[in-house]
Amino acid sequence: MPVIQKFDNIKRASEDLEAGIHKKMIQVEPTLPIYLKFTDVTYKVVIKGVTSTVEKEILNGIFGSVNPGEVLALMGPSGSGKTTLLSLLGGRVRGSTPGGSITYNDQPYSKFLKSRIGFVTQDDVLFPHLTVRETLTYAALLRLPKTLTKQEKEKRAIDVIDELGLERCQDTMIGSSFVRGVSGGERKRVCIGNEIIINPSLLFLDEPTSGLDSTTALRIVQILQDIAEGGKTVITTIHQPSSRLFHKFDKLILLGKGSLLYFGKASEAMVYFSSIGCSPLIAMNPAEFLLDLTNGNINDVSVPSELEDRVQMGNSETETRNGKPSPAVVHEYLVGAYETRAADNEKKKLMIPIPIDEELKSKVYTSKREWGASWWKQFSILFCRGLKERRHDYFSWLRITQVLAIAVILGLLWWQSDGNSPQNQQDQAGLLFFISVFWGFFPVFTSIFTFPQERAMLNKERAADMYRLSAYFVARTTSDLPLDFLLPILFLLVVYFMAGLRKSAGPFFLTMVTVLLCIVAAQGLGLAIGATLMDLKRATTLASVTVMTFVLAGGYFVAVSKQFA
Numbered sequence: 299m300p301v302i303q304k305f306d307n308i309k310r311a312s313e314d315l316e317a318g319i320h321k322k323m324i325q326v327e328p329t330l331p332i333y334l335k336f337t338d339v340t341y342k343v344v345i346k347g348v349t350s351t352v353e354k355e356i357l358n359g360i361f362g363s364v365n366p367g368e369v370l371a372l373m374g375p376s377g378s379g380k381t382t383l384l385s386l387l388g389g390r391v392r393g394s395t396p397g398g399s400i401t402y403n404d405q406p407y408s409k410f411l412k413s414r415i416g417f418v419t420q421d422d423v424l425f426p427h428l429t430v431r432e433t434l435t436y437a438a439l440l441r442l443p444k445t446l447t448k449q450e451k452e453k454r455a456i457d458v459i460d461e462l463g464l465e466r467c468q469d470t471m472i473g474s475s476f477v478r479g480v481s482g483g484e485r486k487r488v489c490i491g492n493e494i495i496i497n498p499s500l501l502f503l504d505e506p507t508s509g510l511d512s513t514t515a516l517r518i519v520q521i522l523q524d525i526a527e528g529g530k531t532v533i534t535t536i537h538q539p540s541s542r543l544f545h546k547f548d549k550l551i552l553l554g555k556g557s558l559l560y561f562g563k564a565s566e567a568m569v570y571f572s573s574i575g576c577s578p579l580i581a582m583n584p585a586e587f588l589l590d591l592t593n594g595n596i597n598d599v600s601v602p603s604e605l606e607d608r609v610q611m612g613n614s615e616t617e618t619r620n621g622k623p624s625p626a627v628v629h630e631y632l633v634g635a636y637e638t639r640a641a642d643n644e645k646k647k648l649m650i651p652i653p654i655d656e657e658l659k660s661k662v663y664t665s666k667r668e669w670g671a672s673w674w675k676q677f678s679i680l681f682c683r684g685l686k687e688r689r690h691d692y693f694s695w696l697r698i699t700q701v702l703a704i705a706v707i708l709g710l711l712w713w714q715s716d717g718n719s720p721q722n723q724q725d726q727a728g729l730l731f732f733i734s735v736f737w738g739f740f741p742v743f744t745s746i747f748t749f750p751q752e753r754a755m756l757n758k759e760r761a762a763d764m765y766r767l768s769a770y771f772v773a774r775t776t777s778d779l780p781l782d783f784l785l786p787i788l789f790l791l792v793v794y795f796m797a798g799l800r801k802s803a804g805p806f807f808l809t810m811v812t813v814l815l816c817i818v819a820a821q822g823l824g825l826a827i828g829a830t831l832m833d834l835k836r837a838t839t840l841a842s843v844t845v846m847t848f849v850l851a852g853g854y855f856v857a858v859s860k861q862f863a
């Protein structure tokens with residue numbers, strides 16, 4: 299599509315949005331056009347070994363640009379630095395500071411951009427037990443601005459479902475490796491929906507087509523193109539695109555071992571490589587050809603005489619392999635060729651001022667970031683989402699049967715026990731001891747998993763500034779309580795009356811309160827250990843030791859009077 303026509307489309311799409319008539323959708327914030335430019339981006343990490351520390355260079359002197367309405371693809375072999383570059387551009391890298399410059403409308407990254415950036419990660423981080431519609435509705439409720447009503451936010455979720463063609467599976471659970479749910483392509487579209495729901499100006503995607511068949515992959519890329527045509531800037535990494543898919547990208551960055559091998563229009567990539575003497579000898583998918591070349595695999599590829607000469611001269615084994623230039627030599631040639639023949643020209647293009655006024659430029663850093671909902675609303679949305687996500691747990695027959703079976707066994711063992719003599723009271727103390735240990739152990743081990751399991755989701759949602767950490771923590775802690783209170787009440791009703799403990803309201807409710815307090819304390823302990831260690835194996839060991847210590851010091855084994863006698 300010609301550039302002028304494309305920019306006309308973007309302008310029209312933005313105007314439609316502002317008028318609130320874009321496909322009769324709910325009016326969300328109009329797209330703020332963002333021009334992304336980056337020059338001389340370098341990135342190093344320090345790897346600490348047992349005896350030494352090494353610095354590893356991951357990206358070296360990468361530059362490029364992408365405009366609203368364009369889709370930029372980052373291609374390269376595995377480990378070439380695509381995800382690292384994508385994360386740097388999306389402001390998602392913590393730790394080492396990158397070198398070079400990355401600007402958004404000529405401004406550096408600011409926190410405001412978090413609400414303008416959509417980032418689809420490589421792994422589909424979604425709640426497995428929520429349906430497609432629930433997933434998108436909760437995202438809309440948390441992320442869309444306060445100015446929209448609840449109904450408008452829900453309508454926006456439906457609009458996104460229609461836009462991504464998810465109507466047929468909107469009431470299907472997302473699923474996981476243990477629970478059957480939507481298909482891989484549908485799950486990817488839900489992840490994209492989660493991000494486009496806020497109408498982002500910049501959309502980053504890490505391998506959105508991996509693991510999908512070519513038709514589904516094409517559909518996803520078509521969706522990305524439609525999104526870009528609405529005035530958004532789209533950057534995606536891609537592994538092995540089909541040739542039809544390759545031609546859908548506007549711009550391409552080809553990386554090899556962290557170095558830039560090509561940046562420019564995707565449609566001109568083949569022309570550039572043939573200009574440096576590398577062309578396929580047989581009909582080949584351009585993406586396959588480019589990846590083979592960056593991997594140093596030059597079977598069925600013509601190479602320039604410069605490289606042939608190296609082989610002819612019979613240089614060392616590191617330079618040749620099976621009579622052909624080695625991958626390292628090919629890589630060196632490609633890096634050098636780009637630097638000498640094309641880089642200067644592309645760098646000059648980056649100096650051209652971006653076609654927007656100062657007011658739009660300043661919006662990137664002057665606008666204040668705002669939460670989509672107040673603290674209480676965030677809490678109640680997260681609480682409801684927690685209840686829905688774990689509703690299957692509440693009706694887990696395994697868990698109910700487990701608790702009821704133990705209650706019945708205890709009831710039978712202590713059947714109508716009589717607490718009138720000291721000997722019988724000793725027996726009943728044994729029963730009470732078991733009850734408190736059981737409800738001290740059980741919740742610790744169920745709540746230990748809470749934070750480590752949700753860590754990826756928490757990181758993803760916090761990176762998008764969806765809610766305050768305190769709202770999440772309180773909601774997550776309290777949404778487990780109904781389940782944790784329901785089962786012990788059931789348990790105690792069975793044991794208490796079967797075992798014939800004191801039949802008056804006072805002792806019964808006192809026992810109940812004691813058990814519930816045991817649970818709250820045990821749950822708090824489990825959550826704290828899980829959140830501190832974030833490693834299930836170590837957390838389980840520490841929890842066992844801690845609970846054992848509490849049991850020993852609980853007064854059932856050694857009386858306090860004896861200890862201090």
Ligand SMILES: Nc1ncnc2c1ncn2[C@@H]1O[C@H](COP(=O)(O)OP(=O)(O)OP(=O)(O)O)[C@@H](O)[C@H]1O
Nearest residue numbers: 343345354356374375376377378379380381382383
């Ligand atoms: N924090 C880190 N510590 C050590 N090495 C790292 C770190 N981050 C990235 N790397 C290394 O940098 C290189 C590039 O990683 P990156 O994930 O960006 O590659 P990629 O091109 O996205 O690969 P893939 O296609 O397999 O996802 C890899 O060799 C990786 O091991």
